[in-house]
């Protein structure tokens with residue numbers, strides 16, 4: 001694979017009740033990576049570290065191939081856009097265009113035309129103060145501002161929170177455009193399976209402060225199958241990574257494997273032709289991963 005836009009080695013951040021890490025992570029250029037995991041697992045903490053809103057206690061972090069232990073240089077920062085889960089209260093009293101002008105002064109690639117176009121596409125009323133916007137309108141504004149910076153690294157913390165279904169679709173299209181046209185790399189935390197399905201190339205699972213690895217979405221989907229075969233207890237016994245099995249009817253057994261390649265090889269070797277095979281859905285695979293059914297080589 002190509003250049004890493006973000007690379008971490010042994011990054012640790014201690015919180016009051018939880019420690020994030022040590023986390024190793026590598027984001028490749030021009031891909032969308034979804035950060036998934038249960039509430040409180042550490043996704044937002046990880047995003048804040050990536051945006052350098054907070055600093056790690058230890059470990060090494062590189063942005064665009066260069067490590068920075070101190071403050072990120074303006075030149076690096078101006079290539080990163082971050083949409084937090086909760087908005088910055090200090091900006092509440094400012095008008096939308098005042099915030100946009102402030103961002104424009106920091107981001108040399110700032111694109112006014114794109115900003116106006118995005119606000120129009122998201123149907124956000126112009127000229128308002130940020131605290132006069134609804135939650136969804138504020139989210140649309142923040143996404144528009146982030147995309148108008150034409151970022152090379154786009155960090156989105158639960159970006160769909162509060163968006164109506166139309167705005168949600170627009171958001172996904174615009175993020176995709178940012179990746180395809182501007183060559184952006186995206187890291188987004190999400191609980192929405194459909195978002196992962198439509199947007200993500202890779203998934204990173206965070207569990208109790210640890211990264212349980214990174215997987216290509218398609219490779220995750222390749223692993224899971226529900227298979228029906230003529231009952232053969234011995235064969236079933238040997239089947240790899242079986243997480244569920246049941247006798248369906250007289251003479252037929254159904255099982256779920258998280259190692260389809262291994263299972264298929266074994267079936268072939270035994271000369272057993274499956275009666276039916278069903279690919280597991282993304283939500284099922286994500287659940288198996290979260291429940292520890294899938295082991296992934298850490299980076």
Ligand SMILES: Nc1ncnc2c1ncn2[C@@H]1O[C@H](COP(=O)(O)OP(=O)(O)OP(=O)(O)O)[C@@H](O)[C@H]1O
Pocket residue numbers: 015016017018037038039040041042043044045046
């Ligand atoms: N500013 C903070 N100070 C101390 N502890 C914090 C702080 N922010 C978060 N934590 C703790 O760190 C842990 C991880 O929180 P984080 O917000 O990163 O999780 P998350 O995966 O984003 O959760 P969610 O899916 O609910 O948004 C939690 O136990 C939380 O209580």
